[in-house]
Amino acid sequence: MDFFQNQDKARTKTKVLVFYFGLAISSMIILIYIVIACALNANSSGKEAIEANWFHPEVLLFVTIGVTSVVGLASLFKVSEIRRGGGEQVASMLGGRRISSATTDQHERVVMNVVEEMALASGVPVPPVYVLDQEPGINAFAAGFTPNDAVIGVNRGTIEIMNRAELQGVIAHEFSHIFNGDMRLNVRLIGWLFGIQMLAIIGYYIFRFASISSSGRNNKNGNQIAIAIFVGGLVIMVVGFLGQICARMIQAAISRQREYLADASAVQFTRDPNTISGALKVIGASAGSSAIKIPTAQQASHMFFAEGVSSAFGGLSTHPPIADRIRKIDPQFDGNYSKYMQHRYQRPVAEKPQPKAARKDPAEMLKNFPIPGMGGEGFGPMGEMTKNMPGAGMPLSPAAIIAGVGMLDDDHVQHSQGMIDSIDPLIKSAVHDPFSARCVVYSLLLDDKEAIRKKQLSVIQQAEGQTTVAETLKLLPYVKRLPQSQRLPCLEIVQSTLSELSLEQYKRFGYSVIELVKADQHIDLFEFILQHLILSHLDRRFGLRPPAKVRFHQAKQIKADIEMVLAVLVYVGHADEKEAAKAFRLASESIGEKVPFELMPKSKCNFKLLDNGLERINEAAPQLKKQILHAAATAVAADERITISEAELFRAFAESIECPVPPILATE
Amino acid sequence: MIVFAQNGWLIAGGICAVIGVAVVVIGLFLWSTYNGLVEKRNRYKNAFSQIDVQLKRRYDLIPNLVEVAKGYMAHEKDTLEAVIAARNTAISAQKAASSNPGDPSAMKNLASSESALGGTLSRLMMVSEAYPDLKANQNMMQLQEELTSTENKVTFARQGYNDSVTVYNTTREQFPAVVFAASLGFQQAELWELDEKEAEEARARPKIEF
Numbered sequence: 001m002d003f004f005q006n007q008d009k010a011r012t013k014t015k016v017l018v019f020y021f022g023l024a025i026s027s028m029i030i031l032i033y034i035v036i037a038c039a040l041n042a043n044s045s046g047k048e049a050i051e052a053n054w055f056h057p058e059v060l061l062f063v064t065i066g067v068t069s070v071v072g073l074a075s076l077f078k079v080s081e082i083r084r085g086g087g088e089q090v091a092s093m094l095g096g097r098r099i100s101s102a103t104t105d106q107h108e109r110v111v112m113n114v115v116e117e118m119a120l121a122s123g124v125p126v127p128p129v130y131v132l133d134q135e136p137g138i139n140a141f142a143a144g145f146t147p148n149d150a151v152i153g154v155n156r157g158t159i160e161i162m163n164r165a166e167l168q169g170v171i172a173h174e175f176s177h178i179f180n181g182d183m184r185l186n187v188r189l190i191g192w193l194f195g196i197q198m199l200a201i202i203g204y205y206i207f208r209f210a211s212i213s214s215s216g217r218n219n220k221n222g223n224q225i226a227i228a229i230f231v232g233g234l235v236i237m238v239v240g241f242l243g244q245i246c247a248r249m250i251q252a253a254i255s256r257q258r259e260y261l262a263d264a265s266a267v268q269f270t271r272d273p274n275t276i277s278g279a280l281k282v283i284g285a286s287a288g289s290s291a292i293k294i295p296t297a298q299q300a301s302h303m304f305f306a307e308g309v310s311s312a313f314g315g316l317s318t319h320p321p322i323a324d325r326i327r328k329i330d331p332q333f334d335g336n337y338s339k340y341m342q343h344r345y346q347r348p349v350a351e352k353p354q355p356k357a358a359r360k361d362p363a364e365m366l367k368n369f370p371i372p373g374m375g376g377e378g379f380g381p382m383g384e385m386t387k388n389m390p391g392a393g394m395p396l397s398p399a400a401i402i403a404g405v406g407m408l409d410d411d412h413v414q415h416s417q418g419m420i421d422s423i424d425p426l427i428k429s430a431v432h433d434p435f436s437a438r439c440v441v442y443s444l445l446l447d448d449k450e451a452i453r454k455k456q457l458s459v460i461q462q463a464e465g466q467t468t469v470a471e472t473l474k475l476l477p478y479v480k481r482l483p484q485s486q487r488l489p490c491l492e493i494v495q496s497t498l499s500e501l502s503l504e505q506y507k508r509f510g511y512s513v514i515e516l517v518k519a520d521q522h523i524d525l526f527e528f529i530l531q532h533l534i535l536s537h538l539d540r541r542f543g544l545r546p547p548a549k550v551r552f553h554q555a556k557q558i559k560a561d562i563e564m565v566l567a568v569l570v571y572v573g574h575a576d577e578k579e580a581a582k583a584f585r586l587a588s589e590s591i592g593e594k595v596p597f598e599l600m601p602k603s604k605c606n607f608k609l610l611d612n613g614l615e616r617i618n619e620a621a622p623q624l625k626k627q628i629l630h631a632a633a634t635a636v637a638a639d640e641r642i643t644i645s646e647a648e649l650f651r652a653f654a655e656s657i658e659c660p661v662p663p664i665l666a667t668e
Numbered sequence: 669m670i671v672f673a674q675n676g677w678l679i680a681g682g683i684c685a686v687i688g689v690a691v692v693v694i695g696l697f698l699w700s701t702y703n704g705l706v707e708k709r710n711r712y713k714n715a716f717s718q719i720d721v722q723l724k725r726r727y728d729l730i731p732n733l734v735e736v737a738k739g740y741m742a743h744e745k746d747t748l749e750a751v752i753a754a755r756n757t758a759i760s761a762q763k764a765a766s767s768n769p770g771d772p773s774a775m776k777n778l779a780s781s782e783s784a785l786g787g788t789l790s791r792l793m794m795v796s797e798a799y800p801d802l803k804a805n806q807n808m809m810q811l812q813e814e815l816t817s818t819e820n821k822v823t824f825a826r827q828g829y830n831d832s833v834t835v836y837n838t839t840r841e842q843f844p845a846v847v848f849a850a851s852l853g854f855q856q857a858e859l860w861e862l863d864e865k866e867a868e869e870a871r872a873r874p875k876i877e878f
Contacts, residue, residue, distance in 0.1 A: 097717060225683070
C-alpha cells in the first residue's frame with residue numbers, strides 16, 4: 001500500500017464512516033419517530049381509534065428532515081471550520097503554544113530538530129510544532145487536513161521525560177498519521193461527532209426552555225403544549241446522547257486500527273523497534289500519565305499518541321491498551337515497566353542519537369502486526385525503496401522514487417541530520433529566526449550587478465526598513481558562500497520559520513520577494529523555484545490561497561500542463577536537444593495512457609505557464625498524480641545524471657503537487 | 669378535545685422545530701465567533717512568545733557585556749550597576765508579561781522597564797566612547813553587535829505581536845463578539861507601543877494590498 005493508495009483509501013474509508021454514521025443517525029430518527037408515534041397513539045386511544053395507527057408519514061418526514069439537517073449542518077460547519085483553520089486551529093483548541101523556531105529551551109530545541117530532520121527526510125514542509133504547556137502527561141498528536149497544513153503537538157511531559165530516540169519514535173508515529181491520510185479521517189470524525197452532539201445539546205435547550213416557560217402558566221391548553229415540548233426535548237436529548245455513544249464507539253474502533261498501523265509505520269520509519277516501544281513503556285510506567293486535562297480533548301481524543309481521555313468501557317477507548325501495543329513490537333515484553341524505567345534513568349540523555357546497533361530486518365520486527373499491506377512480498381513500498389537505494393544514496397530508478405513517497409527512512413533522516421549540521425552556524429541560526437530568515441531569502445535574490453542590486457535594496461528599504469537592509473547585507477557574503485546543495489534544505493527551513501510571521505509581515509515579505517525577482521526583468525530557474533517553493537506554500541498557510549480540490553481524473557484533461565512540466569524538466573536536465581527529446585519520450589510513455597504528448601520547443605516554455613501547470617496538476621486525483629510523478633522521475637533519471645537544478649526543480653514540483661518525496665540528490 | 673390533542677402535538681412539534689433551528693443557527697454563529705476569538709487570542713500569545721525568546725537572549729547577553737566593560741571602566745561602577753539593576757527589573761516584568769501576554773498592566777510595565785533598560789544601555793555605550801581600549805576589544809565589539817541584532821529582532825517580533833493584537837482587538841469589538849467577549853474573559857489586549865523612531869519608520873512603509 002503506497003502513499004497514493006492511502007490517500008485514495010482515506011477517501012473510501014470516509015465512505016465507510018459515512019455509512020456507519022448514517023446508520024447511527026437513522027436509528028436516532030427511528031427512535032424519535034417511535035416515541036412520537038407512541039405519544040400520538042396514546043392521545044387518540046379514545047373511543048374513535050380502536051386500532052393504533054403506527055404510520056404517520058408527515059411525522060416521519062418531519063423528524064428525518066429535522067435530524068439530518070441538524071446533524072448535517074453542524075458537522076459540515078465543523079469540518080469547514082477546521083479546514084479553514086487547518087491543524088493550527090485544532091492545536092489552539094487544545095490550548096497549544098507554538099514553539100518558536102528560534103527557541104533556546106533545550107527540550108523544545110530537541111523536538112524541533114527531530115521534527116525538522118524527519119520532515120526534510122520525507123519531503124513534507126516542516127510542520128509547526130505546538131506544545132501543550134498545561135499537560136504534564138506524556139502524549140502527542142498530529143492534526144491538519146493535508147501534509148501541507150499539518151501540525152504536530154506534544155505535551156510538555158513528552159519533551160521533558162523522553163529521550164531523543166523515544167521522541168523520534170513518537171514523532172515518526174505522528175508522521176505516519178500524516179502520510180496514511182488519517183488526519184483527513186480524523187477531521188471527518190470530529191465533524192460527525194460534533195453534529196450528533198449538537199442534537200443532544202438542542203434537546204437539552206428545548207427541555208430547559210419548556211421547564212422554564214411551563215412554570216409560569218396555568219392555562220390548560222398552554223400547559224399541555226409545554227408538557228409536549230418538555231417531553232420532546234427530553235426525547236431528543238436522550239436519543240442524541242445515545243447517538244453520541246454510538247458515534248464514540250465508531251470513532252474508537254477506527255482509531256484503534258489506525259494506531260496499530262501508525263506504530264508499525266514508526267518501526268519501519270526509524271528501523272528501530274526500541275524507539276516506539278521505549279516511548280510506550282515510558283507511558284506504561286507512569287500509569288495514566290497520557291491523560292489530557294483540557295475539556296476540549298474529548299472530541300480530538302482519537303488523534304493522540306496514547307489514550308488521552310480514559311473511559312471505563314473498553315469499547316470507547318480510542319487506543320489499544322499500551323501493553324498490547326508494546327507486545328506487538330516487542331513480544332518478549334513481560335509487562336514490568338519499572339525495570340525498564342530503572343534502566344532508562346541510568347543512561348544519560350543524549351542530544352545526538354547514539355550510533356545504532358545492527359539493524360534488524362523490518363519484516364522480522366513487524367511479524368506481529370496483523371495489518372494487511374504492511375507485511376508480505378517485498379515488505380511494501382519500503383522494501384522496494386530500500387532495495388533500490390543503498391544508504392542515503394540517490395535512487396535513480398523512478399520506481400524507487402515513487403515507492404519513497406510518503407515514506408520515511410532512517411538513512412534519509414541521518415542524511416538530513418548531517419546536512420543540517422553541515423550548514424554554516426551563522427546561516428543555520430539565521431534560517432531559524434523569523435527576522436533573519438527573510439533576509440536570507442532577500443540575499444539569495446540579490447543580483448550581482450551593482451545597478452540592479454541598488455534597485456533591489458531600495459525595494460527592501462521601502463517595504464521593510466533600514467534594519468532589514470542591514471541584516472541582508474550582513475548575511476550576503478555567507479549566503480553567497482552557501483554550497484548549492486544546501487540551498488534547498490535552507491529554503492525548506494525558512495519556509496517553516498516564516499509561517500510564524502504575522503499576516504501583515506508576510507504580505508510585506510511576499511511583496512518584496514516578487515519585486516526582487518522582477519528587478520532584473522528576467523526570471524531564472526532558481527528564482528522561480530524559490531518563489532514557488534516559499535510563496536505558494538506560505539500563501540496557503542496564511543489562507544491567501546484556497547486549498548486544492550480534486551478536479552482531474554484523466555491525463556488528457558491536463559495534457560498541456562503535463563507537457564509543460566515534463567518539457568521544463570527535460571530541458572533543464574539535458575543540454576542536448578536530442579537527448580531531451582529521448583527523455584521526454586520515455587517520460588510520456590511511462591504515463592501509460594494513450595495520450596499523444598508532444599515536446600514543445602524550448603522557446604515556448606515559460607515560467608508563467610509552468611506555474612499554471614503546477615497549480616492544475618495539483619488538482620489531479622492521487623493515482624493520476626502518481627503517474628505524473630513517475631513520468632517526472634523518469635524524465636529526471638533518463639540520462640542517469642542528476643544536476644542540482646534538476647534535483648531542486650523536481651523537489652519544487654513534488655512539493656507543489658503535495659507529494660512528499662524524500663530528497664533526491666544531485667550526482668555532480 | 670381529541671382533535672385539539674392531535675393539533676396540540678403538532679403545534680408542539682412545530683415549536684420544537686423552530687426552537688431547534690433557531691438554536692442551531694444562533695448557536696453555530698456564536699460558536700464560530702467564540703472559536704475565532706480563541707484562535708486570535710492564541711495567535712497573539714504565540715506572537716508574544718517570539719518576543720520572549722529574543723528578550724531572554726538579550727538578558728543573557730547583558731551580564732557578559734557588563735563583565736567585559738568592568739575590566740576597562742572600573743570607575744563607572746554606577747553606570748554598570750544601573751544597567752544590571754535595569755536588566756533585573758526588566759526580567760521580572762518580562763516574566764509577568766509572559767505568564768499573561770496582552771494584560772494591560774503587565775505590558776505597560778514591560779514596555780517601560782524595557783525602555784529604561786534601553787536608556788541605561790545607551791548611556792553605557794556613550795560612556796564607553798571615552799575608553800578607546802574597550803571600544804577596540806574584540807569581545808566587546810562582538811557583544812555589541814549581537815545586542816544590536818537582538819534588538820532588531822525584538823522590534824520585529826513586537827511588530828508581529830502588535831499586528832496580531834490589533835486583529836484580535838478588532839474582532840473583539842465587532843458584533844456579536846462585543847456582546848459576550850468581556851463576560852467570557854476575553855479582555856482587551858494591550859499593544860506594546862512603538863516609540864517615536866519606530867512609529868516614524870512604520871508610517872513611512874507602504875501599505876501592501878493583495
